[in-house]
Amino acid sequence: MKIAVLLKQTPDTETKIKIKSDASGVDETDIKWIINTYDEYAVEEALRLKEAVGTGEVVIVTAGIKRAVESMRQALAMGADRGILIDTEGLTLDSYTAAVILAKVLPNEKFDIVLAGKQAVDDDCVQVAHGVATLLDWPCVWPIEHIELSGDKKSVMVVRPVSGGTKEVFEVGLPTILCCDKGEHDPRYASLPGIMKAKTKPIQELKAADLLAGETPKVKWVNFSLPPDRQAGKILKGEPEQVCAELVKLLREEAKVI
Amino acid sequence: MGDVLIIAEYEGGKLKGYSRELASKAVELATQAGGKAQGVVVGKNVAQAAEELGQFGIAKATAIEGVDLEPYRGEAYTKVLFELIQKIKPQIVLASASNLGKDVLPRLAMKCKGGLATDCIDLKIEGGKLKAKRPIFAGKALVDVDFLSDIQFATARPNSFATKVVDASKKAEVEKVQASVGELRVKVKEVKEAEKGLKDLTEAEIIVAGGRALGSNENFKIIRELAEVLGATVGASRAAVDAGYISHDHQVGQTGKTVNPKLYIACGISGAIQHLAGMRTSKVIVAINKDPEAPIFSKADYGIVGDLFTLLPILTRKFKELLGK
Numbered sequence: 001m002k003i004a005v006l007l008k009q010t011p012d013t014e015t016k017i018k019i020k021s022d023a024s025g026v027d028e029t030d031i032k033w034i035i036n037t038y039d040e041y042a043v044e045e046a047l048r049l050k051e052a053v054g055t056g057e058v059v060i061v062t063a064g065i066k067r068a069v070e071s072m073r074q075a076l077a078m079g080a081d082r083g084i085l086i087d088t089e090g091l092t093l094d095s096y097t098a099a100v101i102l103a104k105v106l107p108n109e110k111f112d113i114v115l116a117g118k119q120a121v122d123d124d125c126v127q128v129a130h131g132v133a134t135l136l137d138w139p140c141v142w143p144i145e146h147i148e149l150s151g152d153k154k155s156v157m158v159v160r161p162v163s164g165g166t167k168e169v170f171e172v173g174l175p176t177i178l179c180c181d182k183g184e185h186d187p188r189y190a191s192l193p194g195i196m197k198a199k200t201k202p203i204q205e206l207k208a209a210d211l212l213a214g215e216t217p218k219v220k221w222v223n224f225s226l227p228p229d230r231q232a233g234k235i236l237k238g239e240p241e242q243v244c245a246e247l248v249k250l251l252r253e254e255a256k257v258i
Numbered sequence: 259m260g261d262v263l264i265i266a267e268y269e270g271g272k273l274k275g276y277s278r279e280l281a282s283k284a285v286e287l288a289t290q291a292g293g294k295a296q297g298v299v300v301g302k303n304v305a306q307a308a309e310e311l312g313q314f315g316i317a318k319a320t321a322i323e324g325v326d327l328e329p330y331r332g333e334a335y336t337k338v339l340f341e342l343i344q345k346i347k348p349q350i351v352l353a354s355a356s357n358l359g360k361d362v363l364p365r366l367a368m369k370c371k372g373g374l375a376t377d378c379i380d381l382k383i384e385g386g387k388l389k390a391k392r393p394i395f396a397g398k399a400l401v402d403v404d405f406l407s408d409i410q411f412a413t414a415r416p417n418s419f420a421t422k423v424v425d426a427s428k429k430a431e432v433e434k435v436q437a438s439v440g441e442l443r444v445k446v447k448e449v450k451e452a453e454k455g456l457k458d459l460t461e462a463e464i465i466v467a468g469g470r471a472l473g474s475n476e477n478f479k480i481i482r483e484l485a486e487v488l489g490a491t492v493g494a495s496r497a498a499v500d501a502g503y504i505s506h507d508h509q510v511g512q513t514g515k516t517v518n519p520k521l522y523i524a525c526g527i528s529g530a531i532q533h534l535a536g537m538r539t540s541k542v543i544v545a546i547n548k549d550p551e552a553p554i555f556s557k558a559d560y561g562i563v564g565d566l567f568t569l570l571p572i573l574t575r576k577f578k579e580l581l582g583k
Contacts, residue, residue, distance in 0.1 A: 013512045013532045016399040026399065037513045062351045099368060121512055123394050125376055130364035139333065139443035142361050145506075157447065161507050162329075163357050163461065164491075165452030171445045182506045182513070216406070218373030223402040227393070230538060233559035235550075243562050244572040247544065248580055250560060257464075257521040258488070258580070 001056035001153065002045045004106060006116040006129060007075055009034040009068040013121055016147040019224045026224060035071045038117025041066050044187040046115050047079045052149055057081045061105060063098050065089050069203060076198035077190030083203035091208055094122075094217035099131025101211040106136065111175060113156065118143035118179040133177040141170060143181035260293025260386075264316075265339065267358055268299055268307035276354040276416035276461060281314035283381060283419045284352055290383035291349060296320070297430065298342055300335055303327040305432050312430035313423050314556075319430040320346075324437040329449075330358045334439040336365040342435075343370060346411070350388050352381075355413040356461060363413050372409035377516070379418045379539070387410060396512035396535040416461045417518045430456035457491050459508070459515045464523075465540075467493030467510055468503070471526025471547070471566060475503050480570045481525060487577045493517065493537075495527045511536035525566045529554030546570070 003008070011017075011031045018027040028120040043060070050056045060075045060083040062068050072083040086101055093101075106114060116129035126142070133140030146159035151169070158178060160168045172178075190198070234250075251258045264284040266277035273281075282299065288295035297311040297319035308319040316534035322338045339362065343351060351366065353359030357379040367374035377401075382389050388410040390403040459465060466488065468481040478492070485492045494503070495509040510517050512532035522540035527533060529545070529552055536541070540556060545558035546566050553562045562569060577583075 011395070015395075015398075016531065017395050019399060026395075044487065064419070094362075094373070096371075096373065107333075121396065123563070124392075124396060124516070125366040125374075127367070127374055127376065130361070131368040133282050134336075134365050134368040140365075141444055142332070163458035164456045165507060167450040168329075168446065169448040169450070173443055176443075185272075218371070218405065218407040219375060220404040220406060221401045222404055225400045227397060227400055227538065230543070230557045231457050232556045233561065235555065235561045235563060237563075240564060240568050240572050243564070244569060244576050247560055247562065247573065248576045251521065251542070251544070252580065257542050258578070 001050055001113070002059070002109065003049055003056065004059045004061050004109065004114045005039065005042045005046045005075065005080065005113045006059050006102060006114065006132070007039045007043065007062045007072065007118070008036045008120045009033050009062070009064055009071040010120055010122040013037060017061065017226070018236040019226055023224050033067060033071060035074055036117050036120045036122070038119060038121070038180055038182070040187040041182055041185070042115035042117050043075045043078055043080060044185050045180055045183065047188070049113065049147065049149060053102045053153065055123065058095055059109065059111070060086060061102065062086065063088055063093065063101055063208060071196050072203060074190065076201045077195045078188055079194060084206065085203055086206045086208050088208040092217065093208065094219050095125045095127035095131060096218040097212060097215055098128050099135060100215045101136035101208050102128065104211040105206065106132065113174060114177045116177065116179050118181045129177055129179045138175055138177050139172050140177040140179070141172060142179040144178050145181045145183040147178060162227050259349050260288065260291035261346070261348040262288040262291065262293060262295045262350040262352060263343065263346065264295065264297050264309050265351070265353040265359065265362070265498055266297050266299045266307065266311060267354065267356060268301060268304055271306050272305065273310045276356065277312065279416070279419045280352055280354055280414055280566050281311050281316055281412065281422045282422040285315040287350060287383055291386065293349060294318070296346065296348065298322060298339065300327050300338060305434060307428040308432045312428040313426055315424040318433070320424055320433050320435060322435045324439065324503060326439055327437065330446065331398060331442060332361050332365065333442045335362045336369070337439050338437045339366055340369050351409070351411045353413050355415045356484045357458065358407055358412040363411050367411040370409050371407065373405045374409040374411040374412050375403040376413045377415050378412050379415050380415065381412055393516065396516050396532070397538055398535045404436045413460050414566065415518050417463065459493055459517050462491035462517065462519050463523045464488050464490035465493045465510070465517055465519045466490045466525065467495065467527060468498055468525050469495040469527030470497035470501055472503055474499060475510065478504055479533070484523070484570055484574045484577070487581065489573055495533050496530070524554050525559070525570060528556065530550045
């Protein structure tokens with residue numbers, strides 16, 4: 001069983017976002033970088049699939065700058081076997097070009113399953129995994145919260161949560177791309193021996209520029225800004241009966257939302 | 259050039275609220291772009307929903323019907339919608355940032371080699387092309403998206419635009435297309451229906467959310483009771499989800515869902531930065547918390563400092579009286 005995890009390095013979700021003074025992007029000073037939260041679930045599921053089969057390989061595939069190696073090493077410390085870094089230094093990629101370069105690299109490896117997070121917690125685009133699946137013409141399920149390999153190891157059973165709490169259960173033949181939501185498994189912590197081993201696990205480096213083959217971005221992001229700050233409103237004071245009655249009245253008559 | 263296609267959704271044979279809202283926006287954009295707005299509805303028996311688009315000023319719509327087109331299936335919808343796009347050649351393709359739109363537009367955009375802006379809160383025409391504004395970092399920041407491709411795709415966040423009925427009696431001229439997509443590679447084994455057809459958090463107009471202060475799974479009952487009276491969806495903070503009081507599909511915030519309701523009632527939620535990011539665009543925020551220093555109060559339109567176990571049952575009763583339930 002050969003499994004790839006598409007892993008992106010993102011700012012920690014605790015980060016207070018600051019914008020550069022010329023509005024050209026996010027100010028990256030003081031940002032703590034982590035494995036994208038949903039990609040970490042994907043790493044955990046990949047390791048569990050490999051463990052269930054007993055043999056195989058989990059490969060971390062990242063499009064990013066050198067800084068991302070640190071997050072890749074964390075995934076290797078959790079138990080992944082090796083990494084492929086597609087170095088994007090000097091390039092501005094959009095979801096389209098990111099999908100293009102990933103779709104160039106993945107076929108060389110003959111993966112059975114490609115796992116990704118359901119979205120990246122920085123750009124929130126929800127596009128790259130779908131884009132890769134479309135380019136490779138692989139089936140893709142977004143999002144999923146449970147994966148199980150079939151007895152003959154030729155397909156997987158996945159659970160997809162949909163609006164309002166309904167769950168759909170699908171069977172998908174391999175190869176496939178699956179986009180992980182938070183499921184029942186918390187990502188494992190790296191053990192100390194795991195961290196030591198990760199230091200020597202191989203990370204192959206490729207250049208994104210060599211893979212683009214003339215493809216260019218389809219969108220350009222400009223004018224980054226912060227949302228208008230909300231002002232604190234009224235604090236209602238008094239006995240419970242009285243404040244509740246006042247709140248109901250305000251929501252109907254002043255805010256007009258009830 | 260200049261035509262705008264919207265992928266509309268339906269429920270119980272009628273257009274969904276967010277599709278009505280998007281239809282109004284599509285008409286406005288098409289006028290600015292010098293083209294026409296068109297609609298498409300995919301599913302079973304969707305002609306009536308497609309006709310409804312006429313109320314918002316859309317003259318023509320396509321109803322793509324087939325036995326295997328309900329419920330939504332990514333592979334099937336991509337196939338039939340890609341065929342339609344190739345046929346009518348719109349400049350702009352819009353969908354809502356719903357479960358359907360978030361899954362199908364990335365596939366269509368890639369097949370058409372077009373740019374895509376997801377979960378947009380503003381859409382306009384600039385220099386003949388679509389220009390979008392969208393939140394990033396779950397709403398901690400915003401960015402404008404310029405399109406470089408000839409065909410432009412966007413999904414719109416529900417509750418972002420005003421619904422404008424131009425003529426309530428007007429019906430769109432509907433072309434029916436029968437489609438059969440054949441065998442899909444993603445095979446349905448089972449569908450476990452939710453107990454009640456509650457709206458997803460991302461589509462909800464009212465959300466009642468609980469935090470760690472609820473203290474247990476059973477105590478979430480008082481949140482559910484208030485939500486039921488208001489026809490609201492139940493939300494939760496990450497702390498409440500991590501504590502096991504409620505499942506992750508209720509989580510609001512940067513590692514949960516970004517929501518945009520007209521009313522958000524936060525109960526026993528202190529207001530961590532990830533949570534505030536996910537609900538800050540709510541039209542009206544109510545905070546109920548016993549800690550007067552809780553950060554949530556700095557974002558709330560109305561706040562009550564007090565014990566939620568005392569306040570919520572009273573509030574539920576008062577709303578019941580008001581709404582005659």
